[in-house]
Structures are given as structure tokens and as C-alpha cells.
Amino acid sequence: MSLTVPPALIDAAERGPVDDAEFVACVRDSLPYAWQTVSRVAAELASTGADHADNVVPPPTEAERGQLLRALASDAIRAGLERHFHVKLAFQNCHRVAAFRPAAVGSDAYRRFVSARGQLLNQSPELRNC
Template sequence: MSLDVSPALLEKAARGEVDDAEFVACVRDSLPYAWEVITTVIADLEGAPDGFADHETPPPTEAERGQLLRALASDSIRGGLERHFGVKLAFQNCHRVGAFAPSQVDSKRYREFISVRGQLLNQSPELRDC
């Protein structure tokens, strides 16, 4: 299971009344390692003059890797985080998270980060099994 959803939040979802703040709080509480990585890279982005920051440290355990994968592989979770923080998130290699200011989404750096070439250049033998 990706998220620990309270009965109250599940009931709200069944009625169609969930807002982004409630959803993001559920993500924060359910995926603490992913939340830590994402909030750290976003804090780094706030001081970045070029509108880009990234996190490249592999997770210490498979459980933490799973949290990061669940957060960034889910369109709804990643979208909720992007709306909440006002950024564009990008993801490579089961652990590399990039955060971009919205103004940078069409930049050369963003296009390179999400490109096939960028993915291939970010590979290494020790990450093949991640």
C-alpha cells in the first residue's frame, strides 16, 4: 500500500471532497523519507539562482527507495506535491530528484534532465539494480 489513508479521508474521497492540502498531508505522513527528500530539494531550489536543484543520494534502504518511487511514480502524488510547492519535479534512476522553478520547465537544463540522453548519462553499474 502506498499511502496510509485514514477512514475519515477515505470517506471524504468516496464523496469526492478531498482537497490538495488533505492529500498532501496524507502523503507527508505516509511517505516520510520521500517527503524529506522532496522538501530538501525544494529548499535548495529556493536559493538556486538558475531555478534548479537536485538530490542525488541513493536511499539508505529499500523501504526508503520504495517511498521515493511511490511518491514520484504516481501522477496524482507527484502532481499534488508540485501544486503544493509550486515546482516541477523530475525523476531519474530510482533516486535522483530534480526540482525546477515553473519558469524553467522549457529550459535547456530541464529538457536535458528529462531526456533519454540525460537518463543514460546518469547510469552507473552500482545503480543497475535499484
């Protein structure tokens, strides 16, 4: 399961649209490693003038790796994180998450990161099974 959803939030979803802040809080509480990783790259980005910041450190355990994969594989979760942190997220392998300024989505750095070439150059034997 991707998220541990409180019964009150399930009830709210059954009645209609869910408040974005409640959804993001559910993501934060359910996927703490993913939240911390995205939080860190978004904070790095905010503190610099760069177009992007990224995480190159693999998760310490398979559980954390799974959290990151679940967060970034879900369109709804990824979009919620992007809205919350005001960034565009990009993802390679099982750990390399980058936060881009929305205005940088058409930049050379973004295109390189999300390209097939970028994906291939970010491979290594220890990440083959992630």
C-alpha cells in the same frame, strides 16, 4: 500500498473531491523519506537563483527507495507535491529527483535532465537494480 489513508480521508474521497492540503498531509505522513527528499530539493531551489536543484544521494535503504519510487510514479502524488512546493519535479533512476522552477520547464537544463541522454549518463553499476 502507496499511502496509509486515514478512514476520515477515505470517507471524504467517497463523498467527492478531497482537499489538496489533506491529500498532501497524507502523502507527507505515509511517505516521510520521499517528503523529506522533495522538501529538501524544493528548499534548495527556493534559496538559490538557479533554475533547478536535485538530489544525487541514493536512499539509505530499500524502504526509502520504495517510498521515492511510489511518490514519483503516481501522477496524483507527484502533482500534489508539485502544487504544494510550487515546482516541477523530474525523476531519474531510483533516487535522482530534481525540482525545477515552473518557468524553467522549457529550459536547456530541464530538457537535458529529462532527455534519453541525461538518463543514460546518470547510470552506474550500483544503481542497475534500483
